[in-house]
């Protein structure tokens with residue numbers, strides 16, 4: 001059985017006991033989180049969030065890409081979120097490579113050049129990276145100045161979240 005098939009089986013069980021069908025679309029706690037996609041981060045769990053309470057936007061590195069910012073703009077203007085947080089984490093895979101190296105490796109492996117993605121957004125400092133993402137979000141002309149955007153680093157060894165001053 002493929003892994004996806006295994007997950008489909010699990011979903012059958014999940015749907016049998018499903019009780020959340022009446023949740024409204026806007027996140028109940030008016031919160032949007034941008035976090036890394038790392039499989040060790042169960043964001044809802046480590047923040048005490050339940051289904052329907054927050055938007056969780058994830059990508060490799062928790063980067064404020066155009067697409068992540070697009071989601072935050074929709075989150076605020078159309079679905080009413082009022083606070084944002086960006087979460088990076090210790091032992092992030094994005095610390096382990098350089099954009100140029102990965103791009104040339106991929107060109108070699110596939111025999112093809114590619115226009116997109118233009119960048120992978122690898123980084124060498126967690127603190128600098130998470131601050132940079134907050135700056136990108138805060139300085140966007142469509143993100144209201146009054147929205148708090150806070151930065152955090154999650155420790156994959158302890159489960160603890162540490163705030164980074166921005």
Ligand SMILES: [Zn+2]
Pocket residue numbers: 036037038060061062089091092093094
């Ligand atoms: Zn990561």
